Amino acid sequence: MRDLFVLCLSLLMFIVSCSEDKNEIRIVIWHQKPPGEREVLESAVKKYMLEHPNVKVIVLYKETEELRSAYIISAVAGKGPDIVYGPSDQIGVFEVLGIIKPLEEIFDTSFINQFDPRGLLWYKGHLYQIGDQIGNHLFLLYNKKLIKKPPETMSELISIGKEITKDIDGDGKIDQYGLVWNYTEPFFFIPFLTGFGGWVMDSVGNPTLNTEATVKALKFVRDLKDKYKIVPRECDYNTADALFKEGRAGMLINGPWSIGGYKKAGVDFGITRIPKVDETGLWSSPMVAIKGYSINVNVDESKMPYVIELFKYLVSPEVQLEHTKVLGTIPTHKKALESEIVKGDPLIQASISQMEVGRQMPVVPELRAIWDAMRPYYQAVLGGTISSEEAAEKMQQLAIKKIEEMNE
Amino acid sequence: MNEKVKKILIDFSAYLFLIIFTTLTVYPVLNVISISLRPADKLLSTSLSIIPDGASLNSYISLFTQTPFLRWLFNSTFVSVVVMITGVTLASTAGYALSRFKFFGKKAVMIGILITQMFPATMLLLPLYIMLIKLKLLNSYLGVIIVYTSTALPFCVWQMKGYYDTIPVSLEEAARIDGCNQFQAFYKVVFPLALPALVITALFSFMSSWAEYVVAAQILQEPELYTLAIGLKQFESSMATQWGLYAAGSLVVSIPAVLLFLFLSRYLISGLTLGSVKG
Amino acid sequence: MNKGRNIFIVAFLLPAVIVMFGVIVYPFIYNIVISLSNMSLRHFRDWRIIGLRQYVKVFSEEIFYSVFFKTLIWTFVNVSFHVVIGVFLALILNKKSLKFKPIFRTLLILPWAIPQVITALTWRSMFNFEYGAINIFIAKYLNLSPVEWLLRPFEAFTACIITNVWLGFPFMMVVALGGLQSIPQELYEAAEIDGASAWQKFKNITLPFLRPVMAPAITLGIIWTFNNLNIVWLVSNGGEPGDQTHILVSYVYKAAFNLYRYGYASALSVVIFLILLAIGLYFLKKTRAVESVYE
Numbered sequence: 001m002r003d004l005f006v007l008c009l010s011l012l013m014f015i016v017s018c019s020e021d022k023n024e025i026r027i028v029i030w031h032q033k034p035p036g037e038r039e040v041l042e043s044a045v046k047k048y049m050l051e052h053p054n055v056k057v058i059v060l061y062k063e064t065e066e067l068r069s070a071y072i073i074s075a076v077a078g079k080g081p082d083i084v085y086g087p088s089d090q091i092g093v094f095e096v097l098g099i100i101k102p103l104e105e106i107f108d109t110s111f112i113n114q115f116d117p118r119g120l121l122w123y124k125g126h127l128y129q130i131g132d133q134i135g136n137h138l139f140l141l142y143n144k145k146l147i148k149k150p151p152e153t154m155s156e157l158i159s160i161g162k163e164i165t166k167d168i169d170g171d172g173k174i175d176q177y178g179l180v181w182n183y184t185e186p187f188f189f190i191p192f193l194t195g196f197g198g199w200v201m202d203s204v205g206n207p208t209l210n211t212e213a214t215v216k217a218l219k220f221v222r223d224l225k226d227k228y229k230i231v232p233r234e235c236d237y238n239t240a241d242a243l244f245k246e247g248r249a250g251m252l253i254n255g256p257w258s259i260g261g262y263k264k265a266g267v268d269f270g271i272t273r274i275p276k277v278d279e280t281g282l283w284s285s286p287m288v289a290i291k292g293y294s295i296n297v298n299v300d301e302s303k304m305p306y307v308i309e310l311f312k313y314l315v316s317p318e319v320q321l322e323h324t325k326v327l328g329t330i331p332t333h334k335k336a337l338e339s340e341i342v343k344g345d346p347l348i349q350a351s352i353s354q355m356e357v358g359r360q361m362p363v364v365p366e367l368r369a370i371w372d373a374m375r376p377y378y379q380a381v382l383g384g385t386i387s388s389e390e391a392a393e394k395m396q397q398l399a400i401k402k403i404e405e406m407n408e
Numbered sequence: 409m410n411e412k413v414k415k416i417l418i419d420f421s422a423y424l425f426l427i428i429f430t431t432l433t434v435y436p437v438l439n440v441i442s443i444s445l446r447p448a449d450k451l452l453s454t455s456l457s458i459i460p461d462g463a464s465l466n467s468y469i470s471l472f473t474q475t476p477f478l479r480w481l482f483n484s485t486f487v488s489v490v491v492m493i494t495g496v497t498l499a500s501t502a503g504y505a506l507s508r509f510k511f512f513g514k515k516a517v518m519i520g521i522l523i524t525q526m527f528p529a530t531m532l533l534l535p536l537y538i539m540l541i542k543l544k545l546l547n548s549y550l551g552v553i554i555v556y557t558s559t560a561l562p563f564c565v566w567q568m569k570g571y572y573d574t575i576p577v578s579l580e581e582a583a584r585i586d587g588c589n590q591f592q593a594f595y596k597v598v599f600p601l602a603l604p605a606l607v608i609t610a611l612f613s614f615m616s617s618w619a620e621y622v623v624a625a626q627i628l629q630e631p632e633l634y635t636l637a638i639g640l641k642q643f644e645s646s647m648a649t650q651w652g653l654y655a656a657g658s659l660v661v662s663i664p665a666v667l668l669f670l671f672l673s674r675y676l677i678s679g680l681t682l683g684s685v686k687g
Numbered sequence: 688m689n690k691g692r693n694i695f696i697v698a699f700l701l702p703a704v705i706v707m708f709g710v711i712v713y714p715f716i717y718n719i720v721i722s723l724s725n726m727s728l729r730h731f732r733d734w735r736i737i738g739l740r741q742y743v744k745v746f747s748e749e750i751f752y753s754v755f756f757k758t759l760i761w762t763f764v765n766v767s768f769h770v771v772i773g774v775f776l777a778l779i780l781n782k783k784s785l786k787f788k789p790i791f792r793t794l795l796i797l798p799w800a801i802p803q804v805i806t807a808l809t810w811r812s813m814f815n816f817e818y819g820a821i822n823i824f825i826a827k828y829l830n831l832s833p834v835e836w837l838l839r840p841f842e843a844f845t846a847c848i849i850t851n852v853w854l855g856f857p858f859m860m861v862v863a864l865g866g867l868q869s870i871p872q873e874l875y876e877a878a879e880i881d882g883a884s885a886w887q888k889f890k891n892i893t894l895p896f897l898r899p900v901m902a903p904a905i906t907l908g909i910i911w912t913f914n915n916l917n918i919v920w921l922v923s924n925g926g927e928p929g930d931q932t933h934i935l936v937s938y939v940y941k942a943a944f945n946l947y948r949y950g951y952a953s954a955l956s957v958v959i960f961l962i963l964l965a966i967g968l969y970f971l972k973k974t975r976a977v978e979s980v981y982e
Contacts, residue, residue, distance in 0.1 A: 028629075064646050074537070077541055079546075184927065233838075234835070234838055236924065237647060238450075238451040242450045246453070261449060264448055365947075368945055372945055372946065375927075379928045383839070383928055405948060406948065407728070422782065426780075426791050429795070434797065436806055437797050437801065439813065443805075443809070452815065453818070498703040499703060502700050502703035504699060517704065521707060524707055524711045525907060525911070526964055527718070528916075528936045528959055530943065531714075532711070557706050563907050565707075566906075570900045570903050571865070604869070605900070621804075655805055658802045658805040669792075677781070
């Protein structure tokens with residue numbers, strides 16, 4: 001028994017020591033790209049390695065939340081990947097902890113100007129992230145079989161929804177819904193909030209949740225469920241996704257990451273802007289953010305040139321367009337935006353159109369506190385246990401409290 | 409006549425209970441199977457049928473041909489088997505010492521072992537990470553094995569001790585009179601009689617490493633070293649999980665665990681125990 | 688003679704002890720230090736010791752007490768079910784007269800064998816109001832109205848418990864099965880001759896032998912269940928509805944990882960630890976688990 005153990009130990013040590021090769025440059029990238037997008041990144045990286053034989057690029061996937069925590073832990077401990085990729089809101093946290101490099105000190109202005117300004121993330125005077133896609137925003141998808149002309153205003157949405165929501169096989173249960181979406185998550189509530197003229201915070205990061213706009217938006221969403229009854233009683237992300245894939249939903253509010261799945265499921269769908277709110281005449285503005293690359297502070301001076309070269313490749317128009325071809329993402333490089341691929345695809349054009357009325361997602365760390373404050377009361381309103389007025393007030397109080405706690 | 413009827417009734421109700429309970433237990437598993445057969449990656453379905461419309465084995469095929477599943481399988485097997493062997497070795501000996509001997513600090517050790525389990529694991533991750541960096545155990549099998557063994561041992565040591573406690577010391581005394589020393593008495597007499605507990609220790613050590621995710625993800629940083637749990641997580645993405653692959657992968661991951669159990673359960677109730685040793 | 692004995696003890700005991708304590712000691716001390724500090728997002732690298740202020744915060748939040756209470760209920764309901772079901776199944780599966788035992792055993796171990804994430808999420812989908820299997824079953828076969836499992840706090844909590852009971856009984860079943868093997872058959876035979884009833888046989892023979900074997904499992908079961916973050920988090924989707932479905936550890940998790948309040952989370956973890964310590968020690972005393980059946 002003991003001998004076996006010792007043998008195993010030595011085998012282990014051997015294996016561990018074997019995996020190092022001193023002559024090549026190792027660059028590690030951490031990302032949270034969903035499946036589909038990942039393969040594009042990996043083949044781009046493979047191509048790069050063929051052209052640069054002395055560089056080994058290791059690409060590791062981590063789920064978004066985990067990526068953030070893991071990066072924080074490793075970078076603060078002096079380690080971590082060389083390049084980290086993710087949505088723009090992680091920058092706020094990384095900046096406070098001082099674990100990402102200001103990119104305007106590394107790349108010159110002419111390079112930076114090649115990008116559409118909406119694809120760059122400037123925060124507190126520094127460029128922290130260069131995006132390879134502008135996206136992460138919600139839009140309205142509709143099943144073309146069920147809806148010929150998508151709604152432009154909320155009242156149209158309600159009437160179309162009512163027409164579609166029905167019990168088809170007569171068993172007393174509704175088989176088809178007008179609208180489905182992950183309505184319990186605050187991020188998915190934002191379009192309605194903005195449609196009524198509200199927003200989550202002011203220019204310095206204080207929450208602005210206790211407003212009439214919030215109250216009206218809360219009431220409206222609840223009415224969709226309880227009064228007009230065009231959404232299911234219980235609907236989280238996976239339920240909405242499944243219903244739309246099964247063709248049992250007329251409309252769906254979701255984002256660009258999901259299009260690949262619906263194409264694969266064979267749903268004949270279109271994309272359009274989330275409707276205007278009749279009362280205010282405003283378009284619903286979802287939050288718009290980029291997903292992009294940042295560089296770790298811990299990167300060695302000697303390695304930097306290689307990291308820079310890889311970085312430039314990753315955000316190049318060619319690689320961006322590969323993503324667009326496969327997934328319909330909106331590129332950030334000016335050249336890529338001009339290309340036929342982008343201009344000729346109706347889904348991408350629809351997505352761009354939605355983005356143009358969207359509003360930039362704040363990257364300050366306080367946003368997390370605001371989400372956490374909104375969530376319980378938002379869900380309580382939907383559950384019918386408190387009124388919208390009370391919810392708005394309580395959300396505001398809780399947000400202030402949580403931000404205080406976070407910043408002490 | 410009454411005795412026979414009574415017996416049949418008891419057996420019948422036992423079967424009935426087993427069948428009902430097993431069905432309840434297995435139903436969610438059938439659901440997982442449906443997810444793995446369902447095309448288009450849907451976690452939910454509005455229909456309750458176990459075999460979904462358009463069922464296909466695509467997920468399973470992709471699992472083996474398009475993902476490094478076999479690599480993950482090898483890594484997990486290696487790690488879990490080593491933990492299993494280490495666990496059994498260390499627990500069987502430590503449990504014996506705690507069962508047979510009184511010594512200074514014994515109660516403290518026993519309670520101390522339990523105490524190591526009480527701290528919420530989530531907060532231990534950050535310092536663990538720092539510690540492993542300093543010891544250069546990051547990104548290695550050894551790091552993972554050590555942490556897993558330390559998590560599995562407390563239960564195993566206590567378990568072995570408890571089981572040894574049910575074996576009367578008189579058996580070892582008889583052996584010593586016959587000329588054995590302490591170690592031989594342990595190895596030849598007591599150890600074989602503790603087989604059911606050893607099985608539980610082995611099974612537990614294996615299971616607590618086999619599908620563990622959090623620690624593995626923290627320590628292993630290279631795709632070549634990924635275990636099954638990390639591999640499975642790759643299919644997951646906060647809003648775009650490949651449910652088909654994920655479910656198929658989870659089911660395939662369970663198979664070795666079930667096989668191990670099947671294999672070991674023979675020894676669990678082998679009857680080669682004190683129960684059948686007379687006087 | 689004594690020296691040999693001591694060497695034997697050390698040789699047998701030390702390796703295990705080193706592994707168990709070695710891994711935990713540094714993180715444990717680190718956490719205690721952080722719990723006395725103000726480590727948070729703003730003070731991540733430059734944290735200072737601020738004394739017991741975090742602990743004051745922990746105890747002054749009302750929500751602490753209700754979550755603590757819920758955690759106690761969570762733990763005891765779960766473990767009770769695990770043990771009762773596990774022992775009961777073990778007794779049945781130990782009967783010599785039953786056939787097909789291997790098949791039943793194998794099927795009953797599946798909840799333990801399958802990775803928790805997919806089974807927890809599957810249960811979550813089974814609790815879905817409209818499309819979940821449970822409500823469909825309730826409505827169709829029991830003629831009751833469907834339950835809003837995931838939308839109401841009490842029901843959501845119950846849903847988590849049901850899922851966790853399903854996940855946890857196989858472990859107790861296996862341990863009990865092992866324990867049943869240690870019982871000398873002739874004790875039952877003698878009892879039979881004396882005309883003892885089934886219950887008396889169980890109480891006077893089975894239980895005393897099961898106790899030392901089950902005691903570690905139960906004590907540790909209590910500790911693990913108390914700290915089991917996974918199930919509550921996955922089934923309720925992070926505490927829904929409205930952050931009401933929490934046990935202490937999921938609450939710690941949210942504090943630490945969503946809002947980066949590491950000092951606070953460490954203090955809360957230390958408090959959880961102390962609570963468990965008290966419960967654990969109490970249980971040990973009650974079950975006399977440190978002693979053996981022959982003492």
